[in-house]
Amino acid sequence: MQVTQELDKYQIRELLSKGWLTHDAMWFYTVSNELGMEKTNQFNLAAIESMAAIEIKRYLKALGYPKDKVFTAFKDFTQFFNDAFSILKADFMDFDYAFPEHNILSWKWNSCFAYSGISMLGTIDHYQCGVIHRMVSWFNTLGLSYTIEPEIRGCLMHSTGSCEGVFRFGFEK
Numbered sequence: 001m002q003v004t005q006e007l008d009k010y011q012i013r014e015l016l017s018k019g020w021l022t023h024d025a026m027w028f029y030t031v032s033n034e035l036g037m038e039k040t041n042q043f044n045l046a047a048i049e050s051m052a053a054i055e056i057k058r059y060l061k062a063l064g065y066p067k068d069k070v071f072t073a074f075k076d077f078t079q080f081f082n083d084a085f086s087i088l089k090a091d092f093m094d095f096d097y098a099f100p101e102h103n104i105l106s107w108k109w110n111s112c113f114a115y116s117g118i119s120m121l122g123t124i125d126h127y128q129c130g131v132i133h134r135m136v137s138w139f140n141t142l143g144l145s146y147t148i149e150p151e152i153r154g155c156l157m158h159s160t161g162s163c164e165g166v167f168r169f170g171f172e173k
Contacts, residue, residue, distance in 0.1 A: 010091075017090035025117045037126040048130050052137030059084040070143060074103055074171035077144070081105070103171055107132075108164035115157040124158045132156075135167075145170030 007015070032040040057067045063083050071077040078099050085097070094110040109115075109131075118127045132152050139146055147168045150156070156163040 013087070014090050014092070018092065021113060028118070029121055032121065032123060037123050041126070041128040044130050045128060045133055048133050049137045049140075052134050053141040056084075056138040056141050059087065062087070072171070074099075074169060077142075077169070077171065078105075102173060103169040105167040105169070106164070107135075107166075108162075109157065112157050112163055115155055115163070118155070119158075124155055127155045127158070128153075129155050129163075132163075132165075139167070 028040060028044060031043060060067050060069050063080065065080065071080065092113065095107060096110070097105060097107045100106055112131065114129065114131050115124065118124045129152050136148065149166050
């Protein structure tokens, strides 16, 4: 079989990202139908923590860092974060993030694929956000000191109409 069109790395990333997220959505749908939302959320968040710990180490390695890298400077962390997101963020992921000042990472989802998908399932009232939990799990794996505002309970997009907030890190100046 011959491929008539060669895919570039961005098209490949989009295809693989959509495939992974489709699997994630179908897993969530199947488990929630079988076990209910409480167990599904519990399993989903635990799986995200396990996956994110492996994932962030893969990004460290791919970007030339030691797998046990300890970030001691905010500037070094932001460089790594930007480089990792240049690989990770697919075009359909409609969010923005910025480092508006020292030790601050702000995020804003303009539209969220998880919110859309879980809303279509009709279970958004009971959904525990896995998207921000993934970032929290990366930061925990990296051993970073941080706080998050607002505290994530459920789905911010659903409860407030907007998904935005900040991580405040504990790097020294």
